[in-house]
Amino acid sequence: MAQQPIATLDIIQHFGPHLAYSDGARLDRGLDPDRLVKTHCCFCGQQCGLQLKVKDNEVIGFEPWDEFPFNQGMLCPKGVKRYLQGAHPDRLVSAQERAPHAPGGFAPLAYDAAIERTAAAIHRIQQAHGNGAVGVLSGASLTTEKAYLMGKFARVCLKTPYIDYNGRLCMVSAGVGNKKAFGIDRAANPWSDIIGAEVVWISGANIAECAPITTNYVWQAREQGAKIIVVDPRITPLARTCDLFLPVKPGRDIALFNGILQQMIEHDWLDHAFIAEQTVGFDALAEAVREWTLPRTAEVTGIAERLIRQAAEWWGLAKSSFLMHARGIEHHSHGVQNVLGAINMVLASGRIGRKNCGYATITGQANGQGGREHGQKCDQLPGARDLANPEHRAHVAKVWDVSPDDLPQPGVDAYEMFRKIERGEIRGLLSICFNPLVSLPDSNYVARMLDKLDFYVAIDFFLNDTARHADIVLPGSLQEEDEGVVAQVEGRVIKINKAVDPPGDARQDWKIIQDLAKALGRPHGFTFHNPREIFDELRRASQGGVADYYGITWEKIEQNYGVFWPCPTEDHPGTPRLFERGSHNPIANGAGPFYFPDGKARFHVAPYSPPTEETDAEYPVIFTTGRVVSQFLSGTQTRRIGPLVEQYPEPRVEIHPQLAAQLEINDGDWTTVTSRRGEITLRAQVVKTIRPDTVFVPYHWAGPKSANRVTIAAQDPLSKIPEYKVCAVRVAKAAAPPDYAAQLEPQQ
Amino acid sequence: MPVPADHFFFIDPHRCIGCEACVQACTECDTHKGHSMIHLEYVDRHESPQTFPVVCMHCDSPTCAEVCPADAIKRTDDGVVQSARKPRCIACNNCVLACPFGVPKMHTGMELMMKCDMCYDRSSEGKRPMCATVCPSQALFYGTREQIEQLRPRSRPINEFHFGQQTIHTKVRMMVPRESAVTHLDVMDSMFDADAPPEIDNTDDLMLAGATFKLPVVSQR
Numbered sequence: 001m002a003q004q005p006i007a008t009l010d011i012i013q014h015f016g017p018h019l020a021y022s023d024g025a026r027l028d029r030g031l032d033p034d035r036l037v038k039t040h041c042c043f044c045g046q047q048c049g050l051q052l053k054v055k056d057n058e059v060i061g062f063e064p065w066d067e068f069p070f071n072q073g074m075l076c077p078k079g080v081k082r083y084l085q086g087a088h089p090d091r092l093v094s095a096q097e098r099a100p101h102a103p104g105g106f107a108p109l110a111y112d113a114a115i116e117r118t119a120a121a122i123h124r125i126q127q128a129h130g131n132g133a134v135g136v137l138s139g140a141s142l143t144t145e146k147a148y149l150m151g152k153f154a155r156v157c158l159k160t161p162y163i164d165y166n167g168r169l170c171m172v173s174a175g176v177g178n179k180k181a182f183g184i185d186r187a188a189n190p191w192s193d194i195i196g197a198e199v200v201w202i203s204g205a206n207i208a209e210c211a212p213i214t215t216n217y218v219w220q221a222r223e224q225g226a227k228i229i230v231v232d233p234r235i236t237p238l239a240r241t242c243d244l245f246l247p248v249k250p251g252r253d254i255a256l257f258n259g260i261l262q263q264m265i266e267h268d269w270l271d272h273a274f275i276a277e278q279t280v281g282f283d284a285l286a287e288a289v290r291e292w293t294l295p296r297t298a299e300v301t302g303i304a305e306r307l308i309r310q311a312a313e314w315w316g317l318a319k320s321s322f323l324m325h326a327r328g329i330e331h332h333s334h335g336v337q338n339v340l341g342a343i344n345m346v347l348a349s350g351r352i353g354r355k356n357c358g359y360a361t362i363t364g365q366a367n368g369q370g371g372r373e374h375g376q377k378c379d380q381l382p383g384a385r386d387l388a389n390p391e392h393r394a395h396v397a398k399v400w401d402v403s404p405d406d407l408p409q410p411g412v413d414a415y416e417m418f419r420k421i422e423r424g425e426i427r428g429l430l431s432i433c434f435n436p437l438v439s440l441p442d443s444n445y446v447a448r449m450l451d452k453l454d455f456y457v458a459i460d461f462f463l464n465d466t467a468r469h470a471d472i473v474l475p476g477s478l479q480e481e482d483e484g485v486v487a488q489v490e491g492r493v494i495k496i497n498k499a500v501d502p503p504g505d506a507r508q509d510w511k512i513i514q515d516l517a518k519a520l521g522r523p524h525g526f527t528f529h530n531p532r533e534i535f536d537e538l539r540r541a542s543q544g545g546v547a548d549y550y551g552i553t554w555e556k557i558e559q560n561y562g563v564f565w566p567c568p569t570e571d572h573p574g575t576p577r578l579f580e581r582g583s584h585n586p587i588a589n590g591a592g593p594f595y596f597p598d599g600k601a602r603f604h605v606a607p608y609s610p611p612t613e614e615t616d617a618e619y620p621v622i623f624t625t626g627r628v629v630s631q632f633l634s635g636t637q638t639r640r641i642g643p644l645v646e647q648y649p650e651p652r653v654e655i656h657p658q659l660a661a662q663l664e665i666n667d668g669d670w671t672t673v674t675s676r677r678g679e680i681t682l683r684a685q686v687v688k689t690i691r692p693d694t695v696f697v698p699y700h701w702a703g704p705k706s707a708n709r710v711t712i713a714a715q716d717p718l719s720k721i722p723e724y725k726v727c728a729v730r731v732a733k734a735a736a737p738p739d740y741a742a743q744l745e746p747q748q
Numbered sequence: 749m750p751v752p753a754d755h756f757f758f759i760d761p762h763r764c765i766g767c768e769a770c771v772q773a774c775t776e777c778d779t780h781k782g783h784s785m786i787h788l789e790y791v792d793r794h795e796s797p798q799t800f801p802v803v804c805m806h807c808d809s810p811t812c813a814e815v816c817p818a819d820a821i822k823r824t825d826d827g828v829v830q831s832a833r834k835p836r837c838i839a840c841n842n843c844v845l846a847c848p849f850g851v852p853k854m855h856t857g858m859e860l861m862m863k864c865d866m867c868y869d870r871s872s873e874g875k876r877p878m879c880a881t882v883c884p885s886q887a888l889f890y891g892t893r894e895q896i897e898q899l900r901p902r903s904r905p906i907n908e909f910h911f912g913q914q915t916i917h918t919k920v921r922m923m924v925p926r927e928s929a930v931t932h933l934d935v936m937d938s939m940f941d942a943d944a945p946p947e948i949d950n951t952d953d954l955m956l957a958g959a960t961f962k963l964p965v966v967s968q969r
Contacts, residue, residue: 022775022782029778061776064881075882077772208765212884219763219885223900237765237797629767643775647768657794667794688795 002429002453002469005098005105008703009743014104015463016090017635017747019642026060026083036063037499040486041079042141042479043632045363046071046213047488048079049561052480052499059086059480059499069561070191070488076212077630077644084641085478086500090462092475093504106463106473111505115512118430118472119519121455122158125428131408135162135417135426139433140170140364140371143484143496145534146509147367148382148541149526150432151375154408156400156525157517161411162426164378166434168414171368172377172719173330174361177339181347181602182579183587183595184546185384186369186491189322189358190564190576195220196356197322199314201229203253203342204328204725208237209629211326211362211489221322227314231256232328233624234654234696235689244311247691249302250624251611251726253329257341258289258608259297260312264348265289269316271350278592279347281603288605300608302691320356321349327364327626331724335716337606347601353579353593363489365633366479370487373547373565374538379410382538383545392545399541400525413720415440415713421449432459432476432509437466438634438702441711441722442677459512464636465702475506482508484531485557490576492562493552510534543568544586546595611726612714613676615693619728621659622694623673625707626725631700639700639747649746651701652685655731656692660684663731670734670741673697675727678709681738695731699724702748704740750826751871754892757880758905759801760923763887766790766799770879770888777878778869780831785864786879787850801887803879804829804851804864805909806919812843812852812863820861827919828868832861848911866919902926 004011025031033053040047049068053061062083064073095114099107109117125133136158138150147165154163175185182188194200194217207214215238222228228242231253239245248256264270265286275282298305315321323346329338343359351357363369374382375396382399385392387410397404412420414436420426429450440446450456450469458467459476467473480499487493502508507515510531517526528534532554543550551567552574563574566584575583579593579601592599615622630647632638639645653671655663665671667686672679673695682697682705690696699707712727766788774784787802810829813821820836821843823829832843832852839859843852852863867877871890875881880890889896896905905921939961 027781029781064878066876066881071884073876073881074884074886075769075773076767076884077769080769080772080776080882208767208885212765212767212769215763215765215885220899223902235797237767237799240797241762629765643772647772685793687793689797 002456002471003451004468005100008468011105011463011468012744012748015106017462017639018090019645019747020084020088020640021642022084025055025058031055031060033060037497038065039480039497039499040494041075042082042085042366042637043078044211045365045368045489046211047366047486047494048075048213050075050079052083054499057500059083067561070490070492071213074213074216077647078632078638081641081643084643085637086480087503088462088640090640091503091506092461092463092473093506095475095505096463096473098471105468109472111507114472114474115515115519118457118474119516121457121471122428122520125454126158129427131159132161133426134158134160134428134430135420136160137414137417137429137431137434137436138163138165138376140165140167140368141366141479142371142433142509143482143486143531144367144370144374145484145531145538147371147376148374148538149510149513149534151380151382152400152525153513153517156402157520157522159406159408161408162378162417162420163376163411164414164417165371165376166414166436166439167365167368167372167377168720169439169722169724170327170364171330171361171372173332173335173716173721174325174339175372176336176719177343178361180336180604181340181343184578185372186547186565186578187360187489188352188578189360190490190492191217193356193358193577194218194322196224197221197226197320197358199227199229199318199321201315201321201323202238203231203323203325204330205324205326205362206232206234206236206238206328206626207324207362210364210627212629214362229311229314233691233694244307244314246303246307246311249691250622250694251332252301252608253332253338254334254341254606255292255297255300255608256303256308257338257345258292258606259294259301259308260315261285261344261348262289262292262297263294263309263312264316264345267312267316269312270348274350275348278594278599279601279603280598282348285344285603285605288607302693315345315349318349318351321351322356322358324360324362326362328725330361331721332726333612333714333716333723334609335721336718340604340606344603344606347603353577355577360489367486369489369491370485370493373487374542378412383542383549384547385545395544396541399537402525413715415715415720415722418446418449421452427454429453429456430459431456431466435464435466435634435636437469438699438706438708441708441724442713443706443708444678445713459509460636461506462636462640465634474512475504476512477502477506477508481506482510482531485535485554487565488562490564492564492576493549493557494562495554495557546587548586612723613712613727615728619675619730621729621731623675623710623727623729624694624696624725625699625711626696627700628698631698633700635700635702635747645747651682651698651705651707653682653731654685654687654690654696656690657686657688658692659695659731660686663733665733670737672732672734673710674730674732675710675712677712680705680707680709681734695729704738749872749874750824751828751866751868752874753826755871755890756893756905757803757806757866757877757920758889758891758896758923759803759920760887760889760900760903761800763885764799764801765885765887766797767884769882769884770801773878773882777867779865779867780862783855783862785853785862802849802851803888803920804866805849806866808917808919811846811848811916815842815846817842826872828866828871830868831863831865834860837861848909848914848916
């Protein structure tokens with residue numbers, strides 16, 4: 001019975017999103033805080049250091065933390081206003097149960113009763129339909145301790161194979177590509193290597209809005225002579241003044257990478273010694289990219305030949321370089337191929353594993369890196385181990401004090417879990433740190449699947465859009481209400497410090513999970529007293545794995561402003577730059593710098609194929625999605641922060657004036673975007689900064705404003721990442737404003 | 749404590765990404781909590797994502813103070829032009845209209861002009877102003893001339909601005925491309941080779957043609 005108890009508008013009226021502004025103590029100019037807590041922003045993978053001002057168990061503001069080396073006091077607007085998520089009027093301070101007759105559709109419930117009812121429902125479903133009938137959706141904004149515990153909880157307590165996490169929508173294409181090419185899934189370099197590189201190549205990454213702090217690294221590189229190349233269908237704020245802008249047609253990145261590689265081969269801009277000594281597979285790749293002549297590359301990518309030639313020349317002749325990419329090339333049904341294409345360019349140049357020679361994906365979520373290392377992925381165990389590998393199972397089972405035979409086999413990705421709901425195979429769902437109704441593609445389908453569930457329990461601090469379908473909501477904790485580690489974009493493990501206690505009945509998430517384990521009668525392995533004990537077990541569970549945390553301690557993190565994994569022993573300094581001669585590598589053991597037994601990196605042929613849904617006469621326009629700087633992911637937090645909502649209140653359809661003129665759409669007109677899945681009506685923003693064959697909508701909003709009503713649920717066959725970045729739509733001027741315009745506030 | 753004499757504020761518009769971290773952080777400053785003193789605007793969003801951040805330029809001879817009938821705006825000895833003093837400000841709007849950079853804002857509810865004071869509570873204690881601390885692109889930078897020279901070899905700071913007949917020198921520096929000259933808006937600057945423009949002849953004397961620039965003769969009748 002996981003249907004919304006009452007109409008959405010009535011739930012919103014009670015549970016928000018409502019807007020919080022500074023008031024009371026937060027506006028009092030003379031007020032001295034009780035203390036300043038050094039910690040990190042709760043939002044993106046940059047994990048900027050900042051200090052929270054605390055007064056009477058309330059976060060009342062922030063103070064920059066100049067000494068933290070990554071951001072040196074810099075913050076984006078989200079980091080500045082993040083404190084307003086605390087003491088919020090929408091905050092869940094008690095458990096809630098579905099109650100169609102209660103105002104808002106939910107009624108408060110005693111915490112213990114909520115735990116008991118949840119455990120009983122899980123028990124009932126598992127008894128009747130097997131352990132695998134209950135699934136878990138987790139998230140990459142959790143601390144690594146919590147992410148670790150979620151993986152352990154699913155495998156050891158629930159004994160279900162079905163756990164996956166929202167990193168599935170985020171970094172998994174990069175993860176698979178990195179593992180295939182390098183044998184390890186981590187940014188290869190610290191960000192300091194950007195400054196001093198001769199060429200900075202940015203593909204599919206709106207750095208200014210999605211990783212704002214990286215902007216200063218890029219600009220500083222240019223001050224020192226770097227050429228900046230940006231590949232994007234839109235002139236992003238960084239692209240505006242970059243040295244070379246390549247307006248790639250969405251879904252054609254691999255064609256560009258192959259074309260660049262072909263130019264490198266034609267002009268002999270290759271590092272032959274590196275290719276011969278430290279890589280495998282170049283000849284087959286060279287043969288495969290032969291067809292990617294300049295004219296063909298230009299035709300497929302929609303980029304002028306002269307620009308492709310120029311980019312190849314700069315890249316080919318550079319002595320040092322840093323290539324970065326993000327969701328722009330990863331959110332595709334060929335996301336892994338795109339990533340492999342980018343890596344091929346890097347490997348052919350030989351510019352990796354040295355100062356100012358770098359490669360990285362820019363992680364999206366707070367713990368986008370750490371959250372994908374320690375076992376909440378459907379096929380993974382702690383230490384970036386494989387759930388299907390008998391040796392790996394044996395190591396972790398020993399730490400967990402269970403039999404390896406009792407560990408489930410690998411499950412399925414987050415989207416496939418919804419298909420299992422459709423087939424009646426998954427009937428109960430527990431979610432934490434995940435708002436799939438906003439963040440998954442084809443959200444009309446996701447809503448129908450939630451409705452089908454026998455039982456759904458959501459753990460969150462606000463009643464997020466998906467949790468409106470829940471039978472029970474357990475009140476979880478904000479980032480500043482708990483402590484633990486996360487791994488930020490560079491692979492630097494840092495420490496989140498607790499600033500305040502959770503209010504009312506709200507609990508730290510790891511306590512809620514342990515309370516559930518106890519109520520289910522399987523508390524063994526879930527009796528930690530604090531996150532530090534979880535971390536210490538995690539260290540042992542990861543020991544000897546690729547993502548080896550054994551040598552990292554909380555104290556060491558604090559003393560060094562973070563420690564880069566792998567870090568195998570307590571006297572090991574950590575590994576800021578991967579693939580250096582002699583650096584820790586338990587797989588190659590001295591054979592070479594890369595994480596394969598022979599120490600060599602792998603070239604992979606990355607064939608081009610078009611997006612799953614090509615445009616046609618009926619749906620002639622390309623639809624692509626992304627983010628704005630003032631909002632974060634599904635907006636559970638940022639759509640509740642007044643100053644951030646005011647900055648960019650509602651989603652708009654970005655459309656080029658030429659296409660707009662053809663459709664007789666003026667700036668500000670209500671415009672309907674329709675795909676085979678659904679439609680949304682938003683105001684148009686007519687700008688020359690987007691390709692005329694493409695429209696863009698940011699995805700942070702829910703319901704009738706949700707870009708994901710339109711997107712396609714096509715997935716990469718290897719990484720299972722959804723194809724958010726390209727599908728086919730029809731665009732038309734709306735006859736009248738949509739109903740929601742009169743019913744909803746901008747953020748709702 | 750005064751603001752250190754060797755510290756300056758630099759605006760580097762080509763770096764700006766329009767993220768509004770400066771605007772949001774400005775509202776967190778203790779002296780004017782809840783109000784941003786920064787102007788950040790798209791130049792023309794239809795054409796470009798270019799944005800331009802403006803803080804108070806802290807003029808050596810501040811026009812806002814010169815036109816203030818109530819003597820409410822003070823420039824302290826360290827070169828910071830302070831926000832209007834509440835007991836004196838009569839909310840007449842003179843400063844708002846007169847400032848050539850368009851910086852002061854009138855808060856009618858409070859009957860008070862408020863403007864950027866370079867985070868005097870912070871900068872006079874040796875800290876960086878809030879906006880320049882958080883700015884992720886460092887389009888807003890606070891530091892010494894040596895620092896900016898070392899960090900921005902492609903640019904140079906200027907602090908002389910021309911508005912009509914008025915020339916203004918400011919404490920805040922604007923970064924411009926190092927190699928290109930300051931662009932003048934008088935066509936005549938580009939009409940002649942010599943450093944000094946020739947005399948302008950507005951008579952009808954043909955003998956002088958060539959040696960001077962001949963203005964078109966307009967009938968006086």
